[in-house]
Amino acid sequence: MRLKCIKLRFTIKGAALSVYKVAVVGAGPAGYFTAQAFQKAQRDDLSFAIDMIERLPTPWGLVRSGVAPDHPKIKTVSKVFEKITKEPNFRLFANVELGKDVSLKDLRDQYDAVVLATGASTGRKLGIPGEELKNSISAAEFVPWYNAHPDFSDVEVDLSSDTAVVIGAGNVAMDVARILAIDPTELDPTDVAEHALAKLKQSNIRTVIVCGRRGPEHAAFTAPELRDLPKLENTDVYIDSKQIKEAFKHIEEMDEVEKDLRSNIEAMKAIAEHEKKGVARKLEIKFLSTPIEIKGNGKVEEIVFQRNKVKGGKVVATDQMFSIKTGIVISAIGYDSMEYPGVTIESGRIRNIAGHVEHNVYAVGWAKRGPTGVIGTNKSDSTDVVDLIIDNLKEPKTSEGITTLLKSGHEVIDQNAWEKINSSEVISGENAGKPRLKVVDWKQLISLGRS
Ligand code: NAP
Numbered sequence: 001m002r003l004k005c006i007k008l009r010f011t012i013k014g015a016a017l018s019v020y021k022v023a024v025v026g027a028g029p030a031g032y033f034t035a036q037a038f039q040k041a042q043r044d045d046l047s048f049a050i051d052m053i054e055r056l057p058t059p060w061g062l063v064r065s066g067v068a069p070d071h072p073k074i075k076t077v078s079k080v081f082e083k084i085t086k087e088p089n090f091r092l093f094a095n096v097e098l099g100k101d102v103s104l105k106d107l108r109d110q111y112d113a114v115v116l117a118t119g120a121s122t123g124r125k126l127g128i129p130g131e132e133l134k135n136s137i138s139a140a141e142f143v144p145w146y147n148a149h150p151d152f153s154d155v156e157v158d159l160s161s162d163t164a165v166v167i168g169a170g171n172v173a174m175d176v177a178r179i180l181a182i183d184p185t186e187l188d189p190t191d192v193a194e195h196a197l198a199k200l201k202q203s204n205i206r207t208v209i210v211c212g213r214r215g216p217e218h219a220a221f222t223a224p225e226l227r228d229l230p231k232l233e234n235t236d237v238y239i240d241s242k243q244i245k246e247a248f249k250h251i252e253e254m255d256e257v258e259k260d261l262r263s264n265i266e267a268m269k270a271i272a273e274h275e276k277k278g279v280a281r282k283l284e285i286k287f288l289s290t291p292i293e294i295k296g297n298g299k300v301e302e303i304v305f306q307r308n309k310v311k312g313g314k315v316v317a318t319d320q321m322f323s324i325k326t327g328i329v330i331s332a333i334g335y336d337s338m339e340y341p342g343v344t345i346e347s348g349r350i351r352n353i354a355g356h357v358e359h360n361v362y363a364v365g366w367a368k369r370g371p372t373g374v375i376g377t378n379k380s381d382s383t384d385v386v387d388l389i390i391d392n393l394k395e396p397k398t399s400e401g402i403t404t405l406l407k408s409g410h411e412v413i414d415q416n417a418w419e420k421i422n423s424s425e426v427i428s429g430e431n432a433g434k435p436r437l438k439v440v441d442w443k444q445l446i447s448l449g450r451s
Contacts, residue, residue: 019047020396022389023107025098026117027054028061030365030378032081034115037386039087046390047089051111051402053102054094056150057413057445058421061119063375064438065149068175069190070182072435077375085415093402094413095446102405104342104361110399113360113389116343116350117382120335120366124348126167130294130303131331134158139172139332146179146200148193148438150445157196158299159203161327165303167291169212170220173332174229180330181208181283183234191429191436207282209324213290213308214315216247216268217261222374226267230274235281241272243287250310290317291329300329335371355385362389417449424448 022038024031031052038048058064060078067074084090096102098118107114123140125131135158144152159180166177179187184200192200212219216239229237247265251257271285288308295302307320336348344351349370350363357363364382366372373381406412413421421439429436439445 017045017047018393018396019049020112020393021049021051021110021399021401022113022115023111023402024050024052024115024117025054025107026061026119026365026367027052027056027059027092027094028117028119028365029063029077029081029375030119030367030382031061031115031117032084033379033382034117034364034386035090036080036084036379037383039084039089040383041386041390042089049401050090052090052092053096053098053107053402054092054413055097057095057442057449059092059094059418065144065147067147067375068179069147069187069192070178071175072190074375075435090415092413092415092418093406094418095411096402096406099340099342101407101410102402104340106405107402108360110397110401110405111360112393112397113362115385115389116357116361116363116367117365118337118340118350118363118367120337120348120371122336122338123331124334124336126291126331126333128291128293130296130300133294133296134299135327136294136300136329136331139168139176139330140335142176142330143172146193146196148191148196148440150440150442153193153195153440157199158328159199159205162204163207163209163324163326164205164328164330165324165326166208166210166330166332168220168332168334169210169214169218169285169287170332170334171222171225173210173212173330174221174225176330176332177208177210177283178229178232178235180205181235181281182232183281186234189433191434191438193438193440195440205328206280207284209326210283210285211289211291211305212285212287215250215287215310216244216265217250217310218315219264219268219287221264221268223260223263223267226264226271229271229283232283234279235283236276236279237271237274238276238282238284239268239272240286241269244269244272246310250313253313288315289322292321294329295323300327302326303329335366337367355381355388356392360392411446411450413446413449420451421445421448424451 035050123138141155145155164180166173289305293304304323307318350367352363364385425436
């Protein structure tokens with residue numbers, strides 16, 4: 001890799017220009033919006049040299065390995081990311097792992113600021129008996145499996161039963177449920193992983209039941225995603241209209257009802273009332289059901305729930321239980337940030353105050369605030385942290401940056417190599433009538449970058 005030496009202070013039209021070196025760790029939405037915020041903050045006397053470091057040989061984070069393949073519009077944000085990379089002060093260092101190839105301490109020493117945009121990739125646990133049974137899977141594994149993440153191609157997914165249960169009432173649970181419930185031929189024109197599509201085409205699952213522990217008025221789904229459900233062509237979607245009527249009663253008792261909450265309940269009412277097509281594929285959303293135990297002999301066979309009710313605005317357990325016979329349980333109940341040397345995880349995220357971690361280290365995105373918000377939420381979040389960084393900047397350091405830290409011969413996927421991978425995937429996708437054919441194998445990705 002060619003070494004770019006950065007002069008630290010020089011003068012343009014009389015103004016002293018300070019060039020600060022910043023490392024952004026994690027090439028997902030929060031990382032790119034941080035890079036963009038640094039670019040936008042540049043002035044005659046202030047400039048940034050941005051090095052983006054990414055563990056995988058491919059960038060884009062959850063836009064590549066999280067966003068559902070049947071939601072291609074959400075992925076168009078990658079065009080914004082690629083525009084950011086065109087600026088001369090941006091460099092990509094993919095296939096470089098923090099904690100293994102470079103340490104946080106070394107980055108701290110080499111850069112004026114280090115921004116951790118490392119997300120939250122560990123699926124939260126239900127903590128109930130039977131959770132460890134075969135085919136009880138976290139969305140943190142299932143989603144990257146169907147999205148061709150190189151670390152998850154080997155996840156064992158058995159779709160031989162007729163019913164699947166998804167735990168959680170958030171957008172990830174909805175993505176997972178939709179992928180299991182739609183006719184897999186609907187995924188033909190998408191960038192879903194080839195191995196997942198083949199498995200989904202053999203799936204016996206015809207009923208998918210999404211279970212939320214609280215009521216519709218507490219669900220974490222968002223209205224646009226809910227409104228899409230009745231439009232599914234080959235799947236009937238069910239919500240018990242009694243639960244929706246109850247939810248309307250409860251929100252009328254509230255002092256103030258947020259607009260988003262009302263539109264969520266309206267969207268769920270539309271689902272409940274929507275005329276069914278009478279097709280074999282069903283997706284049901286069930287509320288007020290807390291999972292208590294997963295049962296099975298070596299593998300998932302049944303899941304037991306406690307029924308809840310809403311009393312005085314609070315969700316309380318009843319003494320009623322019910323169970324669902326199922327061969328697969330997927331829990332989509334949120335994520336925690338992964339631990340690595342040099343950071344402390346507290347309440348599932350990197351310990352920080354308004355993005356400041358310690359010294360010249362900062363956090364953004366899910367690593368900073370936990371797994372909340374949509375992709376766009378990261379834009380304002382990253383801008384706030386970059387403003388804070390700028391306030392805290394001292395004299396620019398006289399150091400070389402990451403190139404002095406990597407072992408000689410370490411194969412970096414830089415922007416040029418990534419563009420080769422990207423165009424190869426897009427070209428093979430064109431031939432197959434898809435936006436891209438994702439390469440799953442790590443070594444193959446690296447060799448494509450070399451080509
Ligand atoms: P989420 O929105 O926080 O939803 C998590 C769900 O899990 C909640 O319904 C929560 O219920 C439930 N839950 C938590 N612990 C549980 C337990 N022990 N037992 C049963 N249920 C439990 O998280 P997410 O779905 O992972 O989504 C993460 C973020 O990504 C969200 O901001 C989401 O909107 C976003 N996202 C957006 C899109 C999109 O825009 N299309 C797609 C995917 C994800 P309680 O509320 O009762 O805790």
